[in-house]
Structure formats: C-alpha cells, structure tokens
Amino acid sequence: MRYNYFSLLLFGLICLVGNAQKKQAGPVIENYGEVWHIENPDFRTDTNAEFKVVFDIMNSPESHTEINRSIETAARFLNMHVQGGVPKAQLKVALVVHNKASKDVIDNEAYKSRFGVPNPNYDMVKTLTGSGVEIILCGQSSNSRKYPKNELISGTKISLSAMTALIQLQNEGYQLIKF
Numbered sequence: 626m627r628y629n630y631f632s633l634l635l636f637g638l639i640c641l642v643g644n645a646q647k648k649q650a651g652p653v654i655e656n657y658g659e660v661w662h663i664e665n666p667d668f669r670t671d672t673n674a675e676f677k678v679v680f681d682i683m684n685s686p687e688s689h690t691e692i693n694r695s696i697e698t699a700a701r702f703l704n705m706h707v708q709g710g711v712p713k714a715q716l717k718v719a720l721v722v723h724n725k726a727s728k729d730v731i732d733n734e735a736y737k738s739r740f741g742v743p744n745p746n747y748d749m750v751k752t753l754t755g756s757g758v759e760i761i762l763c764g765q766s767s768n769s770r771k772y773p774k775n776e777l778i779s780g781t782k783i784s785l786s787a788m789t790a791l792i793q794l795q796n797e798g799y800q801l802i803k804f
Contacts, residue, residue: 657702723763754780763787
C-alpha cells in the first residue's frame with residue numbers, strides 16, 4: 626500500500642512539473658508565435674536596447690495548406706521579447722520575402738486560383754503587418770513568379786530586389802537573421 630501511495634505521489638509530481646511550463650503565444654501576436662518562458666537566463670536580455678531585425682525568408686513548405694514557420698518566426702520574436710520584458714516600441718521587425726516563399730504573401734483569391742485553397746499564411750501576415758512588422762517582397766521574385774502587387778496581401782511592399790532590401794535594412798541598423 627505504501628509503495629502504491631508513493632508511486633501515485635511521484636506520478637502526480639511528474640505530471641505537475643511536466644505541465645508547469647508550456648509554450649505560450651502573445652502578448653503581441655495572440656494566435657501565432659508560441660515560445661517558452663526562460664526563467665532567469667544566464668545571458669540576460671538588455672530590456673533597454675532597441676532590437677532591429679530583418680528575417681530573410683526564401684523557403685516555403687511543399688504543402689499549400691501549411692503555414693510558413695519562417696514567417697511565423699517574426700511572431701515568435703515579438704512575443705518572446707515582450708514576454709521577456711522588452712517594450713514592443715523597442716522592437717523593429719522586417720521580413721524580406723523571395724524565392725519559394727513569395728507565394729506566401731499573396732491574397733486568398735490569388736492563392737486559391739493557383740493552389741485550390743485559401744492562403745494558410747493570410748491571417749498571420751495580416752496580423753504581423755497590423756502589429757508593425759514590415760513585409761517586403763522581392764520585386765524580382767514578384768515578376769519572375771508572376772505575383773503582381775495587386776495580388777499581394779495588403780500591407781506587403783515590393784522592393785527592387787531582396788538583395789536591395791536586405792542591404793538597405795542592414796545599413797539602417799537591422800540585424801540579419803537568415804533561414
């Protein structure tokens with residue numbers, strides 16, 4: 626009997642500890658970008674710093690119904706830093722989209738006409754742009770892949786090229802993160 630009570634107690638503690646921490650989205654992007662809370666990291670985050678980041682997004686899932694996790698990285702970046710104490714006003718985020726990922730920033734109508742389903746990235750991209758994330762599509766990819774400006778999710782900008790946008794943003798102090 627004592628053994629069973631101890632086993633049950635141990636199992637309960639394991640379940641409690643195992644469920645104590647889970648990934649969480651928000652507070653900036655509520656439906657995307659779940660991150661782990663890191664308690665007392667050894668390398669402290671400078672919550673007074675301005676974080677300017679540009680994500681180079683060129684790949685996309687093969688499935689036309691799966692979101693692009695590289696685009697979702699912007700939501701994770703925002704959520705984790707605000708959860709970690711960095712004010713949202715100190716976070717400047719841009720995505721430079723090109724190559725295969727170009728399809729992920731076209732509107733639902735254009736996506737459905739090409740792939741038979743609505744764009745699974747549509748709501749995420751709209752939420753990101755609504756939160757101040759700058760989304761820039763490479764003009765060269767736009768033309769070569771035949772995604773004209775009038776078919777882009779509103780708020781998406783077109784640049785001369787991904788290379789141009791990446792250089793300009795880095796010249797403005799944005800740090801490049803490549804996926």
